[in-house]
Amino acid sequence: MNFDVGIIGLGYVGLTLGTALAKCGLKVVGVEKREDIVSLVNSGKAHFTELGLEQIIKEQISSGNLIARNKFETSDHCKYFIITVGTPLGSDGKPRIDMIQSAVSEIVEQMDDGAIIIVRSTVEVGTTRNYVEEALKKTNKKYFLAMCPERTLEGDAIRELNTLPQIIGSDNQETLDKVSKLFMQLTNSIIYVNTYETAEVIKLVDNTYRDVQFAFGNEVARICDAVGVNAIEVIKAGKQNYPRTNVALPGLVGGPCLEKDPHIFNHSANKYGIDLDITKAARYVNEHHPAEVVSKLIEKCRTKKSEEKLKISFLGMAFKGKPLTDDLRGSMASFVLWEFQKKLPSANFGVYDPVVSKKNLETHYPNCIVFNNITDAANGADLIIITNNNEIFSHQNLNKLISFLSPDGFVFDFWNNFSDDPMAVNNKKYLSLGNFKDKKK
Numbered sequence: 001m002n003f004d005v006g007i008i009g010l011g012y013v014g015l016t017l018g019t020a021l022a023k024c025g026l027k028v029v030g031v032e033k034r035e036d037i038v039s040l041v042n043s044g045k046a047h048f049t050e051l052g053l054e055q056i057i058k059e060q061i062s063s064g065n066l067i068a069r070n071k072f073e074t075s076d077h078c079k080y081f082i083i084t085v086g087t088p089l090g091s092d093g094k095p096r097i098d099m100i101q102s103a104v105s106e107i108v109e110q111m112d113d114g115a116i117i118i119v120r121s122t123v124e125v126g127t128t129r130n131y132v133e134e135a136l137k138k139t140n141k142k143y144f145l146a147m148c149p150e151r152t153l154e155g156d157a158i159r160e161l162n163t164l165p166q167i168i169g170s171d172n173q174e175t176l177d178k179v180s181k182l183f184m185q186l187t188n189s190i191i192y193v194n195t196y197e198t199a200e201v202i203k204l205v206d207n208t209y210r211d212v213q214f215a216f217g218n219e220v221a222r223i224c225d226a227v228g229v230n231a232i233e234v235i236k237a238g239k240q241n242y243p244r245t246n247v248a249l250p251g252l253v254g255g256p257c258l259e260k261d262p263h264i265f266n267h268s269a270n271k272y273g274i275d276l277d278i279t280k281a282a283r284y285v286n287e288h289h290p291a292e293v294v295s296k297l298i299e300k301c302r303t304k305k306s307e308e309k310l311k312i313s314f315l316g317m318a319f320k321g322k323p324l325t326d327d328l329r330g331s332m333a334s335f336v337l338w339e340f341q342k343k344l345p346s347a348n349f350g351v352y353d354p355v356v357s358k359k360n361l362e363t364h365y366p367n368c369i370v371f372n373n374i375t376d377a378a379n380g381a382d383l384i385i386i387t388n389n390n391e392i393f394s395h396q397n398l399n400k401l402i403s404f405l406s407p408d409g410f411v412f413d414f415w416n417n418f419s420d421d422p423m424a425v426n427n428k429k430y431l432s433l434g435n436f437k438d439k440k441k
Contacts, residue, residue, distance in 0.1 A: 001029075001073070001075055001076055001077070002027070002077050003027045003028060003029045003076060003077065003078045003079070004021075004026040004027045004028065004078070004079050004080060005018070005021055005026055005027070005028045005029070005078060005079070005080045005081075005082060005182070006028075006029050006030075006031065006072065006076070006078035006080065006081045006082070006107075006110070007028060007029070007030040007031065007082050007084055008031050008081065008082070008083050008084065008085060008103040008106055008107065009031075009032065009083065009084040009085035009086065009099075009103065009121070010030045010031075010032035010034075010037055010038070010041060010068060010084075011084065011085070011086055012048060012050070012154055012157070012256070012327070013084040013120060013121070013150045013152075014030060014032075014082070014084030014085075014120075015030065015041065015046065015047075015048075015053070015057075016050060016053060016152065016157040016158060016161065017082065017084060017120065017150070017161065018030045018066060018082075019053060019056050019057050019060060019066060019158075020056075020158060020161045020162070020186060021182075021185065021186070022056075022060035022063075022065035022066040023056055023059070023060060023065075024185040024186065025065065025185075026065065026185065027064075027065055028060075028065060028066050028067075029067050029068075029069060029072070029076060029078065030066070030067070030068045030069070031068075031069055031070070031071060031072055031106065032068060032069075032070065033070060033071075035070060037068070038068040038069060038070055041057060041061070041066075041068035042061060042067065042068050043061075044057050044058035044061045044062070045057065045058075048325070048326060048327060049155075049324055049325055049326040049327075049355055050154075050155065050157055050158065050325075051155065051156065051158065051159075051323065051324065052158045052159075053157075053158055056158070071106070072106060072109075072110045076110060077112055078110070078111075078115070079115070079116060080115075080116045080117075080118060080182055081107045081110075081111065081115060081116070081117045081118070082117075082118045082120050083100065083103045083104070083107075083117070083118065083119050083120055083121055083132075084120045084121055084150070085099040085100060085102070085103050085121055086099060086121070086256075087099060087100065087121050087122050087123055087260075087264070088260060089260050089263055089264075093263060094267055095123070095124045095260075095263070095264045095267055097124075097127065097131060099121075100119075100121060100123060100127060100131060100132065101131060101135075104131065104132050104135045104136075105135070107136075108135055108136065108138075108139055111139065111141060111143065112141070113141045113142050114141075114142050114143070114144070115141070115143050115144070116143070116144040116145075116146075116175070116178050116179060116182075117132065117136065117143055117144070117145045117146075118145075118146050118147075118148050118179060118182075119132055119145075119146070119147045119148070119196075120148055120149065120150050121150070122149065122150065122203050122204070122207075122257070122260075122261055122264065123200055123264070124200075124264050124267060124268050125197055125200045125201055125204070125268035125271075126197065126200070126268070126271070127200065128145065128147045128169075128196035128197075128199075128200060129196050129197065132145065133145055133196075144170075144172065144174065144175040144178050144179070145170065145172075145175065145196075146168050146169060146170040146175050146176070146179045146196075146199075147169040147170070147196040147199035147200055148166060148167055148168050148169065148179065148183070148199065149167055149199055149200070149202060149203035150203070151164055151167070151203065151206065152164065153323060154255070154256075154320075154323070154325050154327060155320075155322075155323025155324050155325045156323045161186050161187070162186055162187055163187060163189075164187065164189070165187070165189040165190065165191045166183040166186070166187060166189065166190050166191065167191050167193060167199050167202055167203075168180060168183065168190060168191070168192055168193070168199070169192075169193045169194070169195060169196050169197075169198050169199025169200070169202075170194075170195075170196065171194055171195050171196075176192050180192075200268075201268075203261070204261055204262075204264060204265040204268065205265070207257050207258055207261040207262065207265075208261060208262045208265045208276075208279050208282075210258065211253065211258050211261075211262045211279075211282050211283060211286060212278060212279070212282040213248045214248050214250075214251065214253040214258075214282075214286060215253070215281070215282035215283070215285040215286050216247060216248065216282075217231075217235070217247055217248035217249055217250040217251070218250045218251075218253070218285050218286060218289045218433075219285060220234060220235060220247060220250060220434065221250035221289075221433050221434030222289065222292070224434045224435070225434060225435070225436045225437065228437045230425075230434065230435045231250055231433070231434020231435060232249065232416050232419045232432070232434060232435065234434075235247045235248075235249060236419075249416060249419075250416070250433045250434045251389070251414055251415045251416070251433065252290060252319075252332035252333065252336070252387060252388070252414050252415070253286035253332065254286075254319050254330040254331055254332035254335070255319035255320060255327070255329065255330045255331070256319070256327065256329040256330050257330075258286075258330070259329075259330035260330070262279050262280075262282065262283045263283065265279055266279050266280055266283075286332075290332055290335060290336050290339070290414075291339055293336075293412075293414070293433065293436070294336060294339040294340060294343070295343075296436060297340075297383065297385070297412055298340070298343050298344060300410075301344070301347075301382060301383055304382055304406075304408040304409075305382065305408070307344050307346045307347050308346040308347065308348075309348075310344065310347040310348060310382050310383070311347075311348045311350070311380055311381045311382050311383075311406070312340060312344075312347055312348070312349050312350070312381065312382060312383045312384075312385065313349075313350045313351070313352065313371065313377040313378065313381045313383070313384050313385070314333060314336075314337055314349070314350070314351045314352070314368075314377075314384075314385050314387055315352050315353075315374060315377060315384060315385070315386045315387065315388075315393060316333060316352075316353055316354075316386055316387045316388030316389075316390050316393065316415075317331060317333045317334065317337075317351050317352075317353040317356055317361060317364075317365070317387065317388070318331060318333075318353055318355055318356055318388055318390075319331040319332065319333070319388070320388055320389065321355075321388035321389040321390025321391070321392075321393070321415075322389050322390065322391060324355050324390070325355065326353070326355045326356040326357065326360065328356065328360070328364055331387075332387070333387035333388060334364070334365075336385065336387060336414070337349065337351070337365065337368070341367065348369070349365075349367065349368045349369070350368055350369035350370070350371050350377055350381075351365050351368045351369070351370055351371065351377075352370070352371040352372075352373065352374060352376070352377040353388075353390075354390055354392045355390070358370050358372070374392070374393075374396065374401070375404060378401055378404035378405060379404045380404070380405070380406050380409075381404070381405050381406065381409050382405070382406050382408065382409045382410075383409060383410060383411075383412065384401070384405070384409070384410075384411045384412070385411075385412050385413075385414070386411065386412070386413040386414060386415060386417055387414050387415075388414075388415060389415040389417060393413075393415075393417045394417040394418060398411075398418050398421055398423050398424055398427065398430060399423060399427075402427070402429045402430065405429065409429070410428075410429040410430070410431060411429060411430045411431065412431045412432065412436075413430070413431070413432040413433070414432075414433050415432075415433070416432045416433060416434070416435070418430065418432070419432070
């Protein structure tokens with residue numbers, strides 16, 4: 001069967017891109033090893049939450065523009081192959097290459113002479129040239145290779161695929177022209193760069209820059225907690241009508257990209273004898289700061305009642321709450337929960353998330369009660385920990401939420417969801433990141 005595009009990997013990147021291209025009228029086949037995902041897609045469903053995605057999948061499956069398979073069939077022919085497989089870190093903390101190698105092997109077996117191959121996955125610098133291109137050369141077939149990094153925001157991917165500039169990296173003008181014809185089906189905003197490596201570095205720089213920004217916000221929270229001032233007040237007042245300061249607000253920093261891309265960036269630099277000090281320091285802050293907060297929260301909890309009687313409820317387990325996602329990969333909420341469970345093994349823990357399914361929460365947190373709603377989570381709790389920025393939390397009535405707590409209970413908010421609520425300022429039962437101090441009654 002003839003297809004315009006073959007997508008290898010139907011995760012967040014591959015499924016959104018493949019669906020968007022199918023909506024443009026292209027014939028798209030998505031190859032995914034996980035059989036449950038293939039079945040879901042072919043039945044018109046998405047395996048994750050993404051605004052507007054499932055309706056488009058249904059339409060494109062029905063139209064015949066989109067199909068999912070476990071592997072290419074011998075008779076399949078694709079003009080474009082796009083690699084969108086995940087690139088997690090290995091147990092040694094180094095970037096894994098095996099998923100890229102597997103994807104390239106599938107392409108090598110399937111490609112016709114003149115095929116156009118696009119690397120979309122986030123990779124260590126040099127991967128496109130040293131692994132992908134070397135494998136393609138051995139086929140003795142003509143090919144066109146480009147590196148076009150994924151840049152969309154999870155939860156807003158469909159809109160951003162049609163609005164964000166698409167980076168196309170190659171040192172071959174004919175390749176740039178051919179790849180741009182594909183991406184101009186989505187957007188008129190195309191940026192050409194002269195090498196694969198340039199495109200690879202762009203993606204790593206973009207995400208590492210955000211990680212560094214967030215880390216500085218968390219550093220501000222640390223010093224403000226120590227001094228006894230409000231970090232949100234410091235940051236907001238400091239940048240009001242002042243053009244040279246735009247400090248990020250503090251919070252939990254993780255997710256499937258930020259938990260690994262700075263490590264990939266630094267590992268890439270190490271191969272050239274360079275250690276990226278700021279990159280390393282930022283990741284260290286974002287990975288270790290939550291444990292400092294947990295220690296202070298546990299100390300406060302232990303003054304309330306015995307460990308086995310403590311009820312601690314977590315609100316918001318997805319790695320972020322805005323834009324909406326049900327993605328638990330790299331969630332720092334999980335890290336905070338596990339830190340608590342290690343240090344308070346006899347306490348009673350529960351979780352709630354307005355987007356993540358109850359079944360998924362039960363699978364990921366088998367030693368926790370999974371609550372149906374915020375009220376159940378708050379009822380009788382000694383500590384509520386808000387661990388993402390879903391708007392459902394900031395829209396709660398803080399006093400009402402606190403009224404459900406045990407007599408000595410309190411709320412700790414990693415995301416300062418109530419920072420604009422005047423009732424939160426001096427409420428001794430509400431503490432937040434960068435505002436962890438005893439308050440006046």
